[in-house]
Amino acid sequence: ISTQDLAGRRVVITAGPTREALDPVRYLSNHSSGKMGYALAAACAARGAQVTLVSGPVALATPPGVARVDVLSACEMLAAVEAALPCELFIGCAAVADYRAASVAEHKLKKGDDTSGMTLELVRNPDIVATVAARSERPFCVGFAAETQALETHAGDKLSRKRLDLIVANDVSQAGLGFGSDDNAATLLWREADAVRRQALPPQPKTALATAILDHLVTRLP
Numbered sequence: 388i389s390t391q392d393l394a395g396r397r398v399v400i401t402a403g404p405t406r407e408a409l410d411p412v413r414y415l416s417n418h419s420s421g422k423m424g425y426a427l428a429a430a431c432a433a434r435g436a437q438v439t440l441v442s443g444p445v446a447l448a449t450p451p452g453v454a455r456v457d458v459l460s461a462c463e464m465l466a467a468v469e470a471a472l473p474c475e476l477f478i479g480c481a482a483v484a485d486y487r488a489a490s491v492a493e494h495k496l497k498k499g500d501d502t503s504g505m506t507l508e509l510v511r512n513p514d515i516v517a518t519v520a521a522r523s524e525r526p527f528c529v530g531f532a533a534e535t536q537a538l539e540t541h542a543g544d545k546l547s548r549k550r551l552d553l554i555v556a557n558d559v560s561q562a563g564l565g566f567g568s569d570d571n572a573a574t575l576l577w578r579e580a581d582a583v584r585r586q587a588l589p590p591q592p593k594t595a596l597a598t599a600i601l602d603h604l605v606t607r608l609p
């Protein structure tokens with residue numbers, strides 16, 4: 388029997404990739420499998436939380452006791468997150484596409500006469516975790532940072548810019564960790580008395596890492 392230290396807490400988690408349509412048959416996306424976000428959702432539910440998991444397209448089973456909402460695009464993910472609020476804890480683990488096509492072609496795009504290439508026009512997607520953190524009645528907001536260089540510098544920037552309470556920085560350039568794999572490693576970064584504090588979590592299965600992240604979070608939730 389696990390500790391029920393999240394009993395009665397409402398938690399909203401995003402997981403997986405988003406898929407941004409270009410035309411009826413093509414899209415822009417990324418390699419997120421959803422494993423990290425689903426491990427967090429399972430761990431929260433096992434500790435007694437009421438969990439809504441807003442999921443991009445993944446090939447994973449819904450963890451027991453979790454309410455799952457399936458979405459495709461970043462705009463759909465934001466709408467589903469806003470519909471699931473209010474909550475006390477929000478965790479943005481999804482790999483959300485920063486851009487989408489300026490317009491989605493109604494029919495399959497055809498190769499044009501220009502044999503040298505083609506240019507796609509993209510527009511910025513809304514930032515889901517920053518939108519949640521900017522609300523007046525905001526939950527405790529946790530983001531992830533997927534970086535391939537200067538991990539803590541870039542993650543620290545995201546912590547401040549998105550006004551998060553905690554960021555989980557993971558180096559996604561390391562083989563066997565991060566996108567798609569069963570294991571991950573992370574550094575937790577947060578602000579305390581005007582200084583950035585850190586806690587390193589070594590490589591381990593995503594299920595164990597989810598528990599370690601929650602062990603930190605339960606000490607900090609209001």
Ligand code: PMT
Nearest residue numbers: 419420421422423479482483514515516530531532533567
């Ligand atoms: O799904 P897995 O295969 O298990 O892999 C796990 C993971 C590597 C995807 C996960 O651990 C992770 O790092 N998730 C965040 C990936 C990401 O998009 O990072 P980012 O540094 O681009 O974004 C920073 C934060 O802003 C994230 O919390 C992200 O969810 C959020 N974001 C980004 C863009 C956007 N438009 N809206 C957002 O909310």
